[in-house]
Amino acid sequence: MSAFTVPGLPDAGRCLVMGVVNVTPDSFSDGGRWFDPEIAIAHGLALVEQGADIVDVGGESTRPGAARVSLDEELRRVEPVIRALSAEGVAVSVDTMRAEVAEVAVAAGARLVNDVSGGLADPVMPRVVAASGVAYVVMHWRGHSRDMESRAIYGDVVTEVSEELRKRVDSVLAEGVREEQLILDPGLGFSKQADHNWALLAGLDRLQELGRPLIIGASRKRFLGRLLAGPDGEPRPFAENDDATLAVTALAARDGAWCVRVHDVRPNADAVRVAAAWRTADERG
Numbered sequence: 001m002s003a004f005t006v007p008g009l010p011d012a013g014r015c016l017v018m019g020v021v022n023v024t025p026d027s028f029s030d031g032g033r034w035f036d037p038e039i040a041i042a043h044g045l046a047l048v049e050q051g052a053d054i055v056d057v058g059g060e061s062t063r064p065g066a067a068r069v070s071l072d073e074e075l076r077r078v079e080p081v082i083r084a085l086s087a088e089g090v091a092v093s094v095d096t097m098r099a100e101v102a103e104v105a106v107a108a109g110a111r112l113v114n115d116v117s118g119g120l121a122d123p124v125m126p127r128v129v130a131a132s133g134v135a136y137v138v139m140h141w142r143g144h145s146r147d148m149e150s151r152a153i154y155g156d157v158v159t160e161v162s163e164e165l166r167k168r169v170d171s172v173l174a175e176g177v178r179e180e181q182l183i184l185d186p187g188l189g190f191s192k193q194a195d196h197n198w199a200l201l202a203g204l205d206r207l208q209e210l211g212r213p214l215i216i217g218a219s220r221k222r223f224l225g226r227l228l229a230g231p232d233g234e235p236r237p238f239a240e241n242d243d244a245t246l247a248v249t250a251l252a253a254r255d256g257a258w259c260v261r262v263h264d265v266r267p268n269a270d271a272v273r274v275a276a277a278w279r280t281a282d283e284r285g
């Protein structure tokens, strides 16, 4: 069972499911499908129907090498979608590195700021989060997409990611963010090679020593495609990695993840319920 209740977010007594709505033309696994606001809103509602506890709305692709989007364009993309979904009672998170976008998103009803940079990209972000009081995802990050791959060098990746996350936690707490607002994320695929991602998943128990809920974002990512590469060595295409994503969800939920961030919600919503039943039986002994 999840030991954490995060202000403003559901507490289902099991691993939560965060459904992804990328309002972008170029996200790595679904770029362009939800770029139209009306389509994005309908997709967000459909994800809730499929079992999403939270809907994560993002307006800027974070795939390796992606160019930055202007502030105005990011706001134009996400604000109407966040406002409409929140008005329908959906627990919405905004996937942004920008304090100004976070501020507008919270005013439009967002209950969580999902900051892949953990407050490093915009130094104003922690103060905006502190003032708003909403939940805040601090993800492990070592730089923007254009050069993140050059920073994927670790000795013991679990130790180093834990230490760098701890530094980010201390920094945002010093800016007034409260401990209970914080959710941590190892940042799979962000300045990580495939073996680093697997080590972080296998090291969930060590990451939990940070004492905050953990969110895992493995959905459709390149390291899954590489694992499933065919005889020619070609990685399996992103959109064909949902089954591997489901396996990660089941294992991560059973190992105590607070939430999984996924594109294909329905099967993952089933998997977290299977994991909860399994953990309950295990705890009963």
Ligand SMILES: Nc1nc2ncc(COP(=O)(O)O)nc2c(=O)[nH]1
Pocket (backbone or CB within 6 Å): 020, 022, 027, 028, 029, 058, 061, 062, 063, 095, 114, 115, 116, 137, 139, 185, 187, 188, 215, 216, 217, 218, 219, 261
């Ligand atoms: N908290 C969190 N947020 C994220 N946002 C975007 C992506 C990139 O994936 P996408 O392009 O499929 O959204 N991955 C994460 C992640 O792993 N964790």
